[in-house]
Amino acid sequence: MGPELVATISPPVSAVRERLSALRRDLHQHPELGFQEVRTASLIAARLAELGYTVRTGLGKTGVTGRLAGGRPGPTILIRSEIDALPLQEAVAVPWRSRTPGVMHACGHDANTAIVLTAAEVWARERASLPGTMVLAFQPAEELLEGAAAMLADGALDGVDATAAFAVHLNNEAPVGTVTLRSGPVTASADRLAIVVTGQGGHGAFPHLARDPIVATAHLITALQTLVSRETPPAHSAVVSITTLKAGTAFNIIPDTVEMTGTLRCSHGELRERLLASLHRMAEGTAAALGCQARIDHRLLTPAVVNDPALTRLAWDVAAGIVGDPQVVELERQTGADDVAFFWERVPGCYMLVGSAKIDGTPVGQHHNASFDIDEGTLAIGLELLLGVVARTHGTTRAAPRPA
Ligand SMILES: [Zn+2]
Numbered sequence: 001m002g003p004e005l006v007a008t009i010s011p012p013v014s015a016v017r018e019r020l021s022a023l024r025r026d027l028h029q030h031p032e033l034g035f036q037e038v039r040t041a042s043l044i045a046a047r048l049a050e051l052g053y054t055v056r057t058g059l060g061k062t063g064v065t066g067r068l069a070g071g072r073p074g075p076t077i078l079i080r081s082e083i084d085a086l087p088l089q090e091a092v093a094v095p096w097r098s099r100t101p102g103v104m105h106a107c108g109h110d111a112n113t114a115i116v117l118t119a120a121e122v123w124a125r126e127r128a129s130l131p132g133t134m135v136l137a138f139q140p141a142e143e144l145l146e147g148a149a150a151m152l153a154d155g156a157l158d159g160v161d162a163t164a165a166f167a168v169h170l171n172n173e174a175p176v177g178t179v180t181l182r183s184g185p186v187t188a189s190a191d192r193l194a195i196v197v198t199g200q201g202g203h204g205a206f207p208h209l210a211r212d213p214i215v216a217t218a219h220l221i222t223a224l225q226t227l228v229s230r231e232t233p234p235a236h237s238a239v240v241s242i243t244t245l246k247a248g249t250a251f252n253i254i255p256d257t258v259e260m261t262g263t264l265r266c267s268h269g270e271l272r273e274r275l276l277a278s279l280h281r282m283a284e285g286t287a288a289a290l291g292c293q294a295r296i297d298h299r300l301l302t303p304a305v306v307n308d309p310a311l312t313r314l315a316w317d318v319a320a321g322i323v324g325d326p327q328v329v330e331l332e333r334q335t336g337a338d339d340v341a342f343f344w345e346r347v348p349g350c351y352m353l354v355g356s357a358k359i360d361g362t363p364v365g366q367h368h369n370a371s372f373d374i375d376e377g378t379l380a381i382g383l384e385l386l387l388g389v390v391a392r393t394h395g396t397t398r399a400a401p402r403p404a
């Protein structure tokens, strides 16, 4: 006998458990890439409409929102789920594996979506006694880090005066039956960097007649390492990675230009501003010292996800009631990114990770891997958690859970 999953699941969640799993498997079989989630979006829209939600579609191409006003006055709460899959050929031999060649739900967005859509059903059923308004945002293209901004640009939150927001994401780095939370910065901001160093090309044997952008670039890449070691406060975190480098055509020709791209990740918006300014100074100064010029382009893909401390405390409490306090773990700060950050900039939010790795010793793939597979026990826990934090935000508690 291996370890057993221990979680207390309430009767309303137990009652929808099978449908929740069936919905997740259906979404898993029909994965769609970012901004192409046509089937997924229409399934969500149809279900929300059937449940009595006011539905908006076509937000950021394929995003959907649903709004449900409860029978009693209360706050507006925003829930966000992402709906896109990844360009991978699924390597997991389950009956519900992807039916679309080369596309796979390898990050668990099928599960996240199924959890929110099933919660939508519970809120609709309890509508008369629901205090306040639920706004559900089903976001496309999270993996491209473009969907949230696109939805918001299309007015997804116009007229939505939400005071709290939540999102649930699976976490295959932790066993099912654990919940991982962090107050404050959770993920890093992500910028795409593009730098072009321009000198003057010439004969490889006569470097004194040229201005060599390759040597300038070598100095620059080395100098950029000091952005983290010398300019980032030790208690904060940043990453600078130069990841592509293009230059030259032959062994005996000094090229005119070197092009590089890379990424900057920062734990705080303020740090990002400072490091971008330093990046400009360093690139321009280093290039100039070697007789070249540097041009820097940077594009913010997403800010850092910053969890609201009060909502995180509330979520911690609710999670402890479901999986037990020792199973609620503090998340280490991540250098990955999630564009839910754009929503959290508008509404104080809490991004919650539910463990989804199997505990029977079966190997599970990491996120973004063709062998990504989950323990479906995570679905009921994610749903219980989502319903719980909403109830707690409303100042009520859910019916006493009983052991699963
Ligand atoms: Zn992902």
Ligand SMILES: [Zn+2]
Binding pocket: 107, 108, 109, 142, 169
């Ligand atoms: Zn994801």
